[in-house]
Amino acid sequence: MTNAPLRKELHEENRLSWNEATKAHNSHKGNQAKFFREGGNTLFPEEKELLGDIAGLSVVHLQCNAGQDTLSLAQLGAVMTGVDISDEAINFAQKLSEESGIPATFYRADIFDWLAETIKKKAQFNIVFSSYGAVCWISDINIWAKGIAAILKPSGRFVIVEFHPVAMIFDRDWSHKFPYFSNGKPLTWEDGISDYVAASSDGLSLSDYETGIENFCNPHRSHEFQWSIGQIVTALLQAGLALEVLQEYPYSNGCKLFERMHETPGRRWFPPEDVPNLPLMYGIVARKV
Template sequence: MSNAPLRKELHEENRLSWNEATKAHNSHKGDQGEFFREGGNTLFPEEKELLGNISGLSVVHLQCNAGQDTLSLARLGAAVTGIDISDEAIAFAQKLSDKSGINATFHRADIFDWLEEAANQNQKFDIVFSSYGAVLWLSNLSVWAKGIAAILKSGGRFVLVEFHPVAMMFDWDWSHKFSYFNEGKPLTWEDGISDYVAISNEGLILSDYETGIENFSNPYRSHEFQWGIGEVVTALLQAGLRLEVLQEYPYLNGCKGFERMRADSQRRWFPPEDVPNLPLMYGIVARKP
């Protein structure tokens, strides 16, 4: 794992795919500036619980996408910096910050480049945060974890809420299609990143759902990396962090990941009644001594 090369050329293809997908995703979300101006917050209870009180703390949000969760972190009183590889996502995040009146700093970068640069500049943060579909875009967990450790203050925490790699073994119809152990090899999707916001509809949207871009087709392929829980935790431990929480959840927040899923009033998606429960998300808190 630690000797695997950084696949920068695949990261670059992912950037192009994310740029197109982000346009489609945000076309469904209506006036998000108004949502935030009216006091809205996109964080789920799970990440709020793992984060705890972040008022007055410095937080960097890695792979922040279009900035909605980043601004929600800032709304909780933190000084927040958001990093994402997608030009489209960061441009949208900066506009949303202006429209909402919530202050945050955004940088467009491959996070491996940004982590190295931040460490070289001796930047330090109280919390490094990442969530929901972030780990699978990482081509090297060891470099990622060491980069996180390098920018945490002593006593600072890494907080992750993520889709469970067990869930990634299943296809849309709940058939067991993909391997759990993949040894860092990329899984390439020729049709690229989908419009999963349209699939989940109001599960991922807190304002009124808008039709926006229909029948989205991504012209750029994408590349994912399947990492098991053991690989993620081991990378963090080997980077010198101490594991404090490893939590598993039997539902997906916001995202309808498979057919026939059932949503509750809190936008949690559960398997259909004829499918036994399984871990669909996990949460980690790891502290730098």
């Protein structure tokens, strides 16, 4: 497996890009504290099924963004910690936790720095959780996997629901534009992280979609890393985790990844009829042995 080195300068550009994008994303989601106070939950059936009963368990949500899923996990009884590189996202998450009355601890940090510090402190969790658009920001898949294994308690689980790397080889018009095997080479987007919440409308809003920020243009570029399913699974296995579940799904939850997708109940997006089905998401459960 060919790995990219840690590219901290690219991580920093991603932090700036996420700071701007997060403002746009949250502008469409209305009164989020009210949503949670009234019992709202952002989790999809797929992650709930893979996680199982998490009441009373310590869970860390890596790359937690603005904390909506983190607080949703807390509503299921978990003792939650969220970590994200974006200042804007973590500030929002902390405020949302306070205003909704749902407790969680949040840290603003580069995930690799946080993993290293947590390993040094010998802190461990029952579950490490990650989801939806997280792995593409990881510049070294082996260091990531080893860090996850190190912060899991014995018999603890890593659970992820993520967009499938096969889907990432297509442009928005379904043309095959990007490589599946990138050998750790970053893909740079000069226009940065988009307002994909606006593109998905009700699919990613917590209740009724609000117009919010219009015609968003990100002033900071971003850098993504493409890892194949084989590279991801192998990294987890080599880190000492035992694979229990590898599931693939022919739809994307919430996010309208491509043009002409059609939405079905449950906010699932499927390809248009003239596009043969393909895996758009995957789920993994891996246990520390």
